[in-house]
Amino acid sequence: MSTVQLVSEDSSHPIVRRVFDDIKATKKIDHIPNIWRALATHPEHLELCWTRLKAIMAPGRVDALTKEIIALAVSATNGCNYCINSHTAAVQKLGLTLEQLGEVLAVVGLFNQMNKLADAFQVTPDILPKDW
Numbered sequence: 310m311s312t313v314q315l316v317s318e319d320s321s322h323p324i325v326r327r328v329f330d331d332i333k334a335t336k337k338i339d340h341i342p343n344i345w346r347a348l349a350t351h352p353e354h355l356e357l358c359w360t361r362l363k364a365i366m367a368p369g370r371v372d373a374l375t376k377e378i379i380a381l382a383v384s385a386t387n388g389c390n391y392c393i394n395s396h397t398a399a400v401q402k403l404g405l406t407l408e409q410l411g412e413v414l415a416v417v418g419l420f421n422q423m424n425k426l427a428d429a430f431q432v433t434p435d436i437l438p439k440d441w
Contacts, residue, residue: 311343311347314350315343315347315349316346316347316349316350317346318340318341318346320349322349322352324352324353324355324356325349325352327356328345328349328352328355328356328359329341329349331363332345332359335363342395343391344391344395345359366380373403374400374403374404374405377396377399377400377403378400378405378413380396380399381393381396381397381399381413382413382416382417384396385414385417386417386421400413
């Protein structure tokens with residue numbers, strides 16, 4: 310259960326209305342997801358979060374599916390049930406198959422384990438990236 314009362318999709322607040330309309334148009338959806346309705350309790354924060362998400366998640370040098378896979382991996386690692394579901398739906402919409410999802414989650418699990426082992430053993434990094 311949310312700790313705030315979710316803002317109605319029919320809100321008349323000008324910032325909320327503008328952002329909600331843009332979310333629907335950009336994501337090609339007919340309803341506003343609950344995370345945005347919760348953020349709308351503070352319209353300026355809603356606008357900031359949406360603007361950042363829209364800019365960062367837009368296809369660029371990295372395609373939309375890869376960005377959503379990364380978002381899913383981070384969400385799984387952070388244990389955010391809302392985000393796991395949201396980004397799983399997004400990767401499905403972008404064409405990721407169930408078999409591919411299994412591979413992605415196997416990689417997430419493997420590297421969560423390997424990161425913890427490297428930290429626990431306090432291993433000094435010896436494979437370093439080249440200078441850009």
